[in-house]
Amino acid sequence: MSNWVKAMALSSALVACGAMAGSTDVDAIAGIGREATPNEIKAWDIDVRPDFQGLPPGQGSVEEGESIWLEKCAVCHGDFGDSNEIFSPLVLGNITAEDIETGRVASLTDPGVVRTTLMKVSTVSTLWDYIYRAMPWNAPKSLAPDEVYALVAYLLQLAYVVDYDFSLSDENIEDVQAIMPNRNGVTTDHGLWSVDGETDVMGSDCTSNCVVPLEVTSSIPDYAMNAHGNLKDQMRDYGPFPGIQTAPENAPVDVDVDPVTADRAVPEAALQSNGCLGCHRLDSKLVGPSFAAIAEKYAGQPDAADYLASKIRQGGSGVWGSIAMPPMPQLAPEAVDEITDWLVAR
Amino acid sequence: MxxxxxxxxxxxxxxxxxxxxxxxxxxxxxxxxxxxxxxxxxxxxxxxxxxxxxxxxxxxxxxxxxxxxxxxTRLGNPVLTNPYGQPSRFESATIRRQSPGLTQTDEASVSFTPLQSTFGMITPSGLHFERHHQGWVDIDPRQHRLMINGLVDTPMVFTMEDLMRMPSVSRMHFIECGANTALEWGNSAVPTVQYTHGMLSCSEFTGVPLSLLLERAGFDLKRATVLLAEGADGSSMTRTINIENALDDAMVAYGMNGEMLRPEQGYPLRLVVPGAQGVSWVKWLRRIEVGDAPYATKDETIHYVDLMPDGQLRQYTSIQEAKSVITSPSGGQRLMNQGYYNVSGLAWSGRGTVTKVEVSTDGGRHWQTARLEGPVLPKALTRFNFDWTWNGEAALLQSRVTDSTGYIQPSKPELKAVRGTRSIYHNNAIQTWRVMPSGEVENVQLG
Incomplete structure (x- = not known):
């Protein structure tokens, strides 16, 4: 019997004993809180379990998924889900027909292979649930169920689990589960589910003349000591343990605030609430160009504000590279004005 | 002695x-x-x-x-110069930091607690490490709701007023990300204890026992085996929670170190699951579903799964096994001269109470018992101290914890022998700091 099953059996027994009712009788708080309405539950209870409890009906094809993908997902994940720019790759072609046959992705044992989402995921419900609740990155919960079906179908096709003419639906998703490449690749036979679980590793209780390896096999190379910044600045400089000077002496000091732009307040609320900062940084390139670079490029152009406003609303590509900016029609006109005014004034 | x-x-x-x-x-x-x-x-x-x-x-x-x-020789500053107090201007080195290159975005990222500079067992709220999956949000508490549904007699909705009116408990617990020390499975990768162990904090949390809320909703004693906890942020992060452990000591917390939770820690409401890894302590908690089968959410199927050498992924790994680390002296610091040093560190166990911490100065050949500073509490950080006189020669400092279940913290070779080097999560091996004759302290691994 696995630890998991044991824990499950134990939990029922404990619950029956009323292991912790707190010291307060629940009757004392009988008037606090209210019953949830069916519509409230429907609005929030959106989770989908591996047995597909909670899955809304619908369907979507690989082809439909591809067009939604290119519009809303490729900007971060790449056209084929293989980008490593913003997130770890979703698919890289490390899944074989034999994996699909056995339900174990063999390349997971290969240290040279980058672990992708499709290599690891054992349950197709996980993809559906997560895309529906959390994607896209800058506009979570904006996808309709049919769009989620289509996107899951597209991802599965990228991993060659289904063909390009496939359409995924609530009717056939169980069949897809039966061919998920790593469906047999997970285990719950371990002691880390429960506080009372059994460990699989134990240290030694030896206290003297212990036979232990004493050769230093790994340390931080000198050239990497400053990779996290000057360690001297990361410790108290007056206590018994000052930091090691790892930066060259008299190195230029980083200036966090650009004095030229500091006096013009950053419209943080507008940038944050509209997801702009998911792709743009103030002073460095991320997915898209930095705001500083945009401001510099359009400095002095009389129509800059209008042009930038149209770019925000309609999106575009080619000006700053091949990664497209998706259209942002959801931005309130005031937010667009605030952002463009700030950019032009920088 | x-x-x-x-x-x-x-x-x-x-x-x-x-x-x-x-x-x-x-x-x-x-x-x-x-x-x-x-x-x-x-x-x-x-x-x-x-x-x-x-x-x-x-x-x-x-x-x-x-x-x-x-x-x-001067008049000092008046009261309310800082209505919400700030640390001294001389303490600017004591801040959370990111590990460059660890994540490509700052919204799905981590900032680490400066363990090298904190004392005792409590982490100041402003230094509590951050781990967000889709950025942090600052929720209007008047608009926040907690729903309990699933296998219950009456699906319930609670406002913050409801929750803060209920009987409350206050307890000190550690919270550690399951990926703490993840960068160190293969090699020494990062220079200081902030980056090796800084996804670790300990606070006093105040809230309502989860068991009371579940009883209030009339949960199904016979069928319930798990809970799903869900956040209100963009990612609406979800995790499957062990109901047995949750009924024991989990709480729905709004208070932290005497004030409301910080937004980065889930204001106004988070789940506290003592002993479990941080990702189970769902922030901005909006819903708990009582269920009879685990949910296989993204953060327990694609991430937070522990890859074993045979290619199997361990799923629903939650508990943080006993672990300890010396925080001073530690990597990136420097001893100024020979003589006495107070070697200080932290120990904790997700399965119970710290019963013993031993310190070695010779890489694990010999061990001596350290002093445990009180209070020593279950599933909380415990501060230990150890008298050491440095003779100016190279030394290899280590600490090793034993918890109330008898579990002894493993060395790196002992842990790797079972778990390999690619598990990412749950690296609780003994940490080694090498003190050089120059006094410089560095992060090393022994093999």
Missing amino acids: STDNKFSMGHIRPAPESFLDRDLIADVSANGVNSTRRGLLRGALAGALAAVAAQATARPDDPAIVEPAPWS
Whole structure:
């Protein structure tokens, strides 16, 4: 019997004993809180379990998924889900027909292979649930169920689990589960589910003349000591343990605030609430160009504000590279004005 | 061992700044160091060193004592200069930090607690590590709701007013990300304890016992085996929770270290699951579903799964097994001279209470018991201290914890022998800091 099953059996027994009712009788708080309405539950209870409890009906094809993908997902994940720019790759072609046959992705044992989402995921419900609740990155919960079906179908096709003419639906998703490449690749036979679980590793209780390896096999190379910044600045400089000077002496000091732009307040609320900062940084390139670079490029152009406003609303590509900016029609006109005014004034 | 004479074993050298003129300190403090002041500083330092040499015959008076200091000769600041208090301006090194290159975005990222600079068992709220999956949000508590649904008689909705009106409990618990020390499975990768162990904090949490809320909703005792906890942020992060453990000591918390939770820690409501890894402590908690089968959410199927050498992914790994680390001296720090040092660190166990911490200064050949500072609480950080006299030679500092289940923290080779090096999560191996004859301390692994 696995630890998991044991824990499950134990939990029922404990619950029956009323292991912790707190010291307060629940009757004392009988008037606090209210019953949830069916519509409230429907609005929030959106989770989908591996047995597909909670899955809304619908369907979507690989082809439909591809067009939604290119519009809303490729900007971060790449056209084929293989980008490593913003997130770890979703698919890289490390899944074989034999994996699909056995339900174990063999390349997971290969240290040279980058672990992708499709290599690891054992349950197709996980993809559906997560895309529906959390994607896209800058506009979570904006996808309709049919769009989620289509996107899951597209991802599965990228991993060659289904063909390009496939359409995924609530009717056939169980069949897809039966061919998920790593469906047999997970285990719950371990002691880390429960506080009372059994460990699989134990240290030694030896206290003297212990036979232990004493050769230093790994340390931080000198050239990497400053990779996290000057360690001297990361410790108290007056206590018994000052930091090691790892930066060259008299190195230029980083200036966090650009004095030229500091006096013009950053419209943080507008940038944050509209997801702009998911792709743009103030002073460095991320997915898209930095705001500083945009401001510099359009400095002095009389129509800059209008042009930038149209770019925000309609999106575009080619000006700053091949990664497209998706259209942002959801931005309130005031937010667009605030952002463009700030950019032009920088 | 007698400790009567421990302070006489090394020579304690006064810090060089004690030889600086008060006016010069005030000037540098106000205006920074320019070339003139730098020359004065050099001169003062040379004088100080000469003074040390001449110390045997005549100890000079300490200007910090004999010269009037500006703070002793002026009117201080009024109350409410900072309505919400701030640390001293001299403590600017004590901040959370990111590990460069660890994540490509700052919204799905981590900032680490500066463990090298904190004391005792409680982490200041502003230094509590951050781990967000889709950025942090600051939720209007008047608009926040907690729903309990699933296998219950009555699906319920609670406002913050409801929750804060209920009987409350306050407990101190550690929270550690399952990926803490993840960068160190293969090699020494990061230089300081902030980055090796800084996804770790301990706070006093105040809230309502989860068991009480579940009873209020009338959960199905016979069928319920798990809970799903869900956040209100963009990612609406979800995790499957072990109901057995949750009924024991989990709470729905709004308070942290005497104030409301910080937004980065889930304001106004988070789940506290003592002993479990941080990702189970769902922030901005909006819903708990009582269920009879696990949910296989993204953060327990694609991430937070532990890859074993045979290619199997361990799923629903939650508990943080016993672990300890020396926080000072630690990587990136420097011992100034030989003699006495208070070796200090933290120990914790997700399965119970710390019962013993041992310290080795020779890489694990010999171990001595450290002092545990109280209070020693279940599933909380425990501070330990150890007297050490450094003789100026290379040393390998380690700590090893034993918990109330009898579990002993494994060495890196012991852990790797079972779990391999690619598991990412749950690296609780013994940490080694090498002290060089120069006094510099560095992060190393032994093999």
